[in-house]
Each structure stands twice: as C-alpha cells, then as structure tokens.
Amino acid sequence: MNSENTPHRAVAQGPAATARRALLRGLAGAATLGGLALGTAPASAAPHRTSPRGTTPRPGTAEEALRELTAGNRRWRAFRERHPDETCAVRQSLTAGQHPFAVVLGCIDSRVPPELVFDQGLGDLMTVRTAGEVLDEAVLGSVAYGVLELGIPLVVVLGHQSCGAVKAAVQADLSGERLPAHIQYLADRISPSIDRTKQGDARVDATIDANIRAVHSRLTAEPDLAAKISTGALAVVGARYELSTQLVHRIA
Template sequence: MNSDRAVGAQPTASAHKRFALASPARRALLRFGLTGTAALGATAALGAVPASAAPAAPARRRPSTPQEALRELAAGNQRWSTCRERHPDESPSVRQALTSAQHPFAVILGCIDSRVPPELVFDQGLGDLMTVRSAGEVLDEAVLGSVAYGVLELDIPLVVVLGHQSCGAVKAAVTADESGDRLPAHIQYVADQIAPNIDRAKEGDARIASTIDANVRAVRTRLAGEPDLAAKVSTGKLAIVGARYDLTTQRVQRVV
C-alpha cells in the first residue's frame, strides 16, 4: 500500500467531542476500563501455558508517525499477498505484556466481510491494530466513538478506511437503488448510508466497483472533518487514508 499522502480536513460538528472535554480523571478511568489489567477467570483458562515456558520474543518497535505506520502496513500486506506471513506478536511474552496495556499503531475501519480480516491482511498480531468493522464501513455514533477513542485516548497516528472488492453491502445498496425495493430490517439503514455515494455514471459491475471506492472516499472525508481528528491531522500527528483490498490479488491499494 503506497503511503505518500495524508488527508486534510475541514472541521464539522461532532457528537464525540466529549472525549476532548472529559476531565483528566474521567479520561484516565475510561482508558483503564477499555485497556484492562486482567480478564475475568484468567487463572482458570483451559490449556494455559505459563509465559516462562517459551523464550521471550524481542519487542517490536511501535510505529509512532503516520508514515511509519503506513510503511509497516504495506510491508505486512506484502508478506500476506506473497504467502510469507510472520504472524508477529503472538508469543506468550507478548500476551502477558498486553494484560497491562495496549499500544496499537493503526485504526482500521473495515467491512464486516469474513474474507477481509485486517490482522491477517496486514500480517499483524495482538495489540498492533485497533479494528472497527461495520457493513460497508458505514459510520454511526458507535463507530465514530470507537475511531475517536483509538486516536484521542491511545494516540494512534493512522486511521485506514478499508473497503474491498466485491463488497456485499455496496452491491446490496446499488441493487436496492436500481430496483426501488426495500431491504429487510436494519440492512436498509446501511444501504441508505451508502446510496449517496453510488456512481450512477457507470453500469453493472463497473458501477459497484466505482461505488466501493467512492464510499471509501466519503467515509474518509467525513472522518477527516471531525474537529478532534482534524486538529490531529493539521499538526501532522494523524493521517486518515482510504484503501481497497482486492480479493483476487490479496493486495491493498490506496484510494485517493
């Protein structure tokens, strides 16, 4: 995945500005609650292996800038697409270290599609990525709050909006738009969010493919317009980029 350009931002109103306005004590409590120090029932885990039973793996340096994070994701995707995965950060020592803190270096906002798990696509391990997934990368308050938490509370320097080839949510939105039929239950909500991004200048499969990229751009633009995130982008501490995963090649390409 190329990493040569970050996205700017125009501020708009945001419901999750409460993260920035929270008191220090509340922010500390929130951070403690979501990172955690131990899992309930950990001492009774089946098949547990003491960390001392295996040699400690050397700690990987956490990318601290948007550019470093992009390079790490690009390298991981290269390994994945050539079947040379390393499956990093899965050792007993890493698992033990993660019981007290987490320091992910990228937020991946992706689709729920089972064929596109970010940790595999980018060949990353435990504690490396904060993944947020919704059908078609659709935004709502829960998704916005999850992305904001990663950036504002965990100081993550990169957000990637990851669409993918043959997205079922986009196809459903395009099909419903063309037929005028209503989709069942809450699926219609997803289609309604994607509908403004449909590329009606194209037909058939080309319309779906173009809409996948247009939807990624729209989600990226909306995130980049959130005031708290825009402030980070303006200082160079955060990049928000769009990308698409191709199922046929297993490669991730930038969407600009």
C-alpha cells in the same frame, strides 16, 4: 512484483544482493499503498514504543505505521506471513496495557480481516468493522477513542473488492425495493456514493471506491480528528483490498 508470489524461489546471496533486495523492498512498499510518503514527523509525534516482538520499535508516526502495514501486506500476498505478537510473552505483556499503532475501519466481510491482510498480531491494530464501513456514532466514537485516548497516529478506511453491502445498496437503488429491517439503514448511508454514470458490475466497483472516499471525508471533517491532522499527529488514509490479488492499495 510477480516474484513475490513465488515463495520458494532461490535468492541470491552476498552484500550486493542484500542491498538490492532492500531497495526492492522499499520500492515495493511505496507502490503497494500508492506512495504514501507523509513527510517528516513533527516534533510532537508519538515516541517509538518497543514492540513485544523484540528490539524492533513500534511505529510512532503515521508514515512508520504505513510502512509496517505495507510490509505486512506484502508478506501476506507472498504467503510469508509471520503471525507476529502471538507468543506467551506478548500475551502476558498485553495484560498491562495496549499500544496499537493504527486504527483500521473496515468491512465485516469474512474475507478481509485486517490483522491477516496486514500480517499483524495482538496489540498491533485497533479494528472497527461494519458492513460497507458504514459510520454511525458508535463507530465514530470507537475511532476517536483510538486516536484521542491511545494516541494512534494512523486511521485506515479499508474497503474491498466485491463488497456485498455496496452491491445490495446499488441493487436496491435500481429496483426501488426496500431491504429487510436494519439492512436498509446500511443502504441509505451508502446510496449517496452510488456512481450512476456506470452500469452493472462497473457501477458496484466505482461505488466501492466512492464510498471509501466518502467515509474518509467524513472522518477528516470531524473537528477532533481534523485538529490532530492539522498538526501532523494523525493521518487518515482510504485504501482498498483486492480479493483477486490480496493487494491493499490507496484510494486517492
């Protein structure tokens, strides 16, 4: 894993080395998002869609989408971004429609743009961002639109290290003071996830994970989404981005 942070390291050549690199890439991908094997895709899974990138098929199942996001995050961490799907040809092709392969519900934090941390481009991700991944009817409707209308097979709830919205909710809970205007609305929805068994920064950190789990649980309980999950046509995954390492990993 450490070698990924050394972009200019010499790489061995030859068939054996190529096979070894392929194996290591596969193992690294499984480790990055916590070994998210989702089993064999059902017969009803969405078919592959040809990517504007060339001959590479677009992910059509949740498992394939996870592999693509894992590979993109690995490139991001190693400073080997491809910045895909930004060419003139891609932009022109997208005027006829869109076929994103994942919905990412993330935080508004400027340090965690999903297209960058997963190294994806135009037409690849449908992103919904609110402070602390807070859900309301507009957010639920946006996620549902991607799943039900566009047939997206994967939803990722993406929290992150040092989330300011979570920290504000924890501090307000401790002080008893109300936050300004609509910020209190955010705190009220995060507060049920506050882990009061911990103190200081540990409380904030634990609450970040608990909030991801709470948002994940609410999404999977939505009847329309739950129906898709039950048939294997959809997976909803909780994940967290570490600012210190740029790693995205699963929150179980």
